[in-house]
Amino acid sequence: MRAAVLVFPGSNCDRDLAVAFQRAGFDTHMVWHKDTELPERLDVVGVPGGFSYGDYLRCGAIAAQSPIMRAVAGFAARGGHVLGICNGFQVLCETRLLPGVLMRNAGLKFTCKMQALTVETTDSPFTSAYKPGQEIVIPVAHHDGNYQIDADGLARLQGEDRIAFAYEGNPNGSVAHIAGVLSENRRVLGLMPHPERVVDEAHGGTDGAPLFASLAEALVSA
């Protein structure tokens, strides 16, 4: 199994994400934002957290226009799996690979803490190793994680079972407490919490590990 992790100027969770993929059995390649092609025979692209392009203009907006994101959009259109975490989620929304937007936290403060989440669906290649409704604890660290979508879009996400994770409580003002959403084909996931930061006992938790294990399982059996 082969994973690519994108690296933008300002990415800072790229190496953690690569380690999380490797621990789940992936052969991992780092891919620079100016590259125009992804590695061959790729199974999944990880879009990491950080502050791509200094969060200038809007978080993720400039990264969304980078050469490599055109390749990622093509990869997703061909049915490839894409995982965007934190700034990566913002990039996927700006690329329109996922619906909705991430706005400034309602409390206006950067929030950085361990956060309880509920697994809202196990019907995806990213969540199948969790139990339905399972409570997990994953760290959040963001200033712009306030997920917003119009009423029709929200009804569609709910009707199609595309909300992957929801916050218990609401750290940032997100509509319907949404922490992560899936694409229509369920192969693109964006989430604000950082599963790659809880994949080892030494991290203080391992609730992120099943996400990578789910993906490995889905790709092996595919």
Added chain:
Amino acid sequence: MKATVTVMLKPGVLDPQGEAVKSALGSMGFDGVEGVRQGKVIELDLAPGTTEAQVTEMCEKLLANTVIESYRVEIA
């Protein structure tokens, strides 16, 4: 040739920063402020021959996120 692009959140989209500014103005004693919306102004220096249609395309593709933002272009 210069273009000035004003990007604002669409009506109905909650603007937490505007609300914070409104609250700060109120606490300073400015009682008459009934609403504050915060946006961005982007000035573009354009080569001769650049068209307004091209500036509109820049807005649609990058300068505004049209899911939540509206934009206005003034060319001078």
